[in-house]
Amino acid sequence: MIPKAATERLSVMYTLLGQILENGTDDAKLISSKRIGKLLGILTHTVRKDLSFLGGAGSPGKRFSTKELKDVIAEKLGLAKRKAAVIGLGKIGTTIMEYDKFSSSEIEIVAGFDSDINRIDTIKTKIPLFPSREIGEIVKQKGIEIAFLTSSPESAKVCFERLEAGGIKAILNFTPIILESEKIHIRNIDFILESTILSAMIGLDNLEKKSIANNKK
């Protein structure tokens, strides 16, 4: 079992290695744990520990083939092509549908849903669109594993229940509604929360400066 925090960091490394290979920078051939740590702002020790979950992290200072390391991470994390759907076709939903970076990723968006049938008629896209009441059926039928939930807060719970009924495996939740499930993996993207964390980091800096200034008095 790879712990959750390590799974997250290994996913970050996988994404980083993909970017490096795409950009063909100096690191595109060989890369070390130290260099990965530096690029991601995490301790070399942590990188090495995470890589040890892949079986054989190598000795300190060892350099890995960038391409091979990316492939090993993919294999050990069970990464594979997965189908995804966008729930809610407002601004964020349509942005995700058009997000061209997905084309080079392993995530393929195969359906979009909205409760507003007029909206479905208006949006121009190659991706098939459906009314929200068909979520369960289409998710099952197309084998969709991941959902981007960008509906209104009011309809989030209903959409969630339909996704659950369709057997969805993971949800990226853009709504402020807290979703709970034992079976479904859920990650939340919350602009307010992210802003609060940044505000706290600024706040702690300020408190520290103040305390240093007080000590000098």
Added chain:
Amino acid sequence: MIPKAATERLSVMYTLLGQILENGTDDAKLISSKRIGKLLGILTHTVRKDLSFLGGAGSPGKRFSTKELKDVIAEKLGLAKRKAAVIGLGKIGTTIMEYDKFSSSEIEIVAGFDSDINRIDTIKTKIPLFPSREIGEIVKQKGIEIAFLTSSPESAKVCFERLEAGGIKAILNFTPIILESEKIHIRNIDFILESTILSAMIGLDNLEKKSIANNKK
């Protein structure tokens, strides 16, 4: 010093307590570490440890006044009203500008920037808009502390340098470009990365099921 991970979780708790108070649910008067842990899907032990950074976490089973706990977290994290700017007025940028949840938060968006002057003329908003070349000057002048960077990947570096010159303190980075700074707090929102993490969680489930099935043979 409150560690980074605890700062993040305390910010999550602060946001949660705010939601509870707003919704007036059963927890709006008194709340325990255990209940917070349950709502957030983290261990009670971790909640209690995080709260201990506030000075005096109380004994196991103790219930806190929800309102007071929220206020203490705000005080100890140095949370305060902060001015923010949106850089790049594409779909994500304009969504953030219109995001009505900000009005009830302590973050006030006071400026928007785009390199396309025509776009600035077209967008209807009460928030003052400026061309991107004025980022440094306006950030300094208005005392803007937080930036939502939603520019194109190509212009991300230039915008970042201008924000740095203006003395910005924190950036929520929506571009796939890796930003590095010793002075500025940076958090990344990356849809591809989030999808990859979810894909890894599904992948690890699948590998585990496979290994259980193999062991049964």
